[in-house]
Amino acid sequence: MSTCVVAQAGGPTAVINSTLYGVVDEAKRAGISKILGARGGIRGILKEDFVDLGRLDQNTLARIRRTPGAALGGCRYKLPSGPEGSRDFDRIAYVLAKHNVRYFFYVGGNDSMDTALKIHECCASRGLDVSVIGIPKTVDNDICHTDHCPGYGSAAKYIATCVREAGIHAASMYDDEKVVILETVGRNTGWLAASSALAKTREGSAPHLIYLPEVDFSEDRFLADVDRCISRLGGAFVVVAEGIKTKDGRLIGNADPELKDPFGHPQLGEAASYLCGLVRARLKVSARYAKLDICQQSAMHLASRTDWEEAAHVGRQAVSHAVAGGNCVMVSLRRPEGPDPKRDARARGEVRCGVGWVPLSLVANMERRMPDEWIDRSAAFVTPDFLSYLTPLVLGEVPALLESGLPVYADPL
């Protein structure tokens, strides 16, 4: 009799439940006799709050797979260090031992990989034989040592679609509304803001300017860029990452630097609002902004089929690897080199990437930023090589189940 536990951590993506599906499906196939889901990430272990996922029928699982959010509940709980932390770890070890847990799968981002690593250490130091496997997910695409992260392709597809549509709309109103600023999430990295470049179809179409946290932000430079764009095209469509900051580290639009989340990350999300005010005040033209916020993390109706399939794939691979003896690693996506023999299959969203295994210690709390060679600093844009990297990730659609004109989704577990 073997038992596995799976949990979802951090903020959800549109396809994090596809990973859950992959884990459960493969665990069944591998003959794992008990498949538990912990509700609310690591909190589910601490509270011994489990769902018996093995009992879910195929229809329910298929429906969950098409549902945004984290079906088990996500979490941003940081395991404390010191005496308090050791109480948490004692509790975790107790609960895992009590349920005879042999495999632990943690689906999350770089913060969550740190949690996974700590759970591995907690088990190892207590002599518990638990294989801990991390499974990447994040719309931010900022986990190291993987070609890309499940969740990113779908968010990129949503952002690029919205920017293409909003950009056409905006251009038809330039006589009266000069500047539109759209803000994406992404914390300290610009992968999502950069993805808006896919929207561009020709010289002059949106987006015109993209500001990434990887490049020091200068208000004067920004205003000059926007002004030049207005002179040339009649208006400007700007995309900014929420985490842009000046050379001396000041976050743009961050009114209260003291406001932090449990992992110590600052409160973001006022960059577009702030820059709109700046444009109005300094350039004396009208400006408006859009902020997609969690809509870009949950837009299942525009999920990329490639992303959705890959999300299930990494879940399955994590299970196979654990059963084969793997431990304390994260599954990573590896892009094959050279020309793509399966271009047509890929366009339908079939999985192309292979997988590899990275020690959790190499990904925990590490952050992968946009590489220099993909950023066109002079033009506040990205390079064609970046677009070649991104395009395969947004291919293919996941047809929605519709009722009365709206997509229908599963209830949480």
Add this chain to the structure above:
Amino acid sequence: MSTCVVAQAGGPTAVINSTLYGVVDEAKRAGISKILGARGGIRGILKEDFVDLGRLDQNTLARIRRTPGAALGGCRYKLPSGPEGSRDFDRIAYVLAKHNVRYFFYVGGNDSMDTALKIHECCASRGLDVSVIGIPKTVDNDICHTDHCPGYGSAAKYIATCVREAGIHAASMYDDEKVVILETVGRNTGWLAASSALAKTREGSAPHLIYLPEVDFSEDRFLADVDRCISRLGGAFVVVAEGIKTKDGRLIGNADPELKDPFGHPQLGEAASYLCGLVRARLKVSARYAKLDICQQSAMHLASRTDWEEAAHVGRQAVSHAVAGGNCVMVSLRRPEGPDPKRDARARGEVRCGVGWVPLSLVANMERRMPDEWIDRSAAFVTPDFLSYLTPLVLGEVPALLESGLPVYADPL
């Protein structure tokens, strides 16, 4: 030889080009020999900036019909009054006479119907025989004397879809992120904010609270509502209309009451940001916000088929009516009484509404607000009757043309 001019005014909707398509297609059928499009609304007349729409082939027209934004360009230009205005009107009369224009179709909202009325008066007072027909469009749904406005159904479908998805996402994060506020456009009316109620699938699912400009906003009441919702459900998903104001007329989040557009409407769009700050400061819980802004006006990828078909229908009907002698009226949508004999056809997005004709003077500058009986004031929500009104408007899909995973659209004219 007869000539017609069509122009698009105000902010675009996802389906304003479907109306353009309807006008052009019907004008061809009616034998109107010259079909001109004025670029940038009334500005196109003033500048004599025309596109020969009659020369566009069927493929191009079909592609334009699926494209968001205003293919001819929109405008927020208010015809001045006084001597300056009379110069504009002289110029308009001169240009219309020079091109032998017999029919003028103006696609727009309540401000634009005022412009249409003035053009009618300008022509009539100068003895020009030009039939002026207004064609409604607005995501705001705030034009009087029509059951609903083309553009509203598609924006409502997008908002309801995003709120359903983001609501599931948010609920899976309530342990760490308590409050999400999503802001819709809609100026002084709450039709769009109210449309988010379609997202709700069961007691407890999002949205939980909807604040409309039709109801005096109280910060204390709002905080109490949110607090109660957190106690009951663990978190709160709130939708606010950009134009909510207090009993004494103060716009929520409107930092600069002096900032106005050319029609004298105040700068809106900081309600969600402001309320997030309020929740953090007063309830001491985390809060984030989304602001869809022009994405909700341009989301062709989620257009309602019903809306898209109706938008073409009103365009066609305007042409037939003008040719039959109609003048100085706006086409309005009339919902048939009683049970719906074509329920199945309607579910596929076929046009069900009939049309009627309203004098421009009855719609110019008038604003239709949500009726009292559709607002549940005590619960900050809408009534089931409102949902019965709205549901038919979001039915049916318009399949996108896709290339490399993204929708492809026509270039502007």
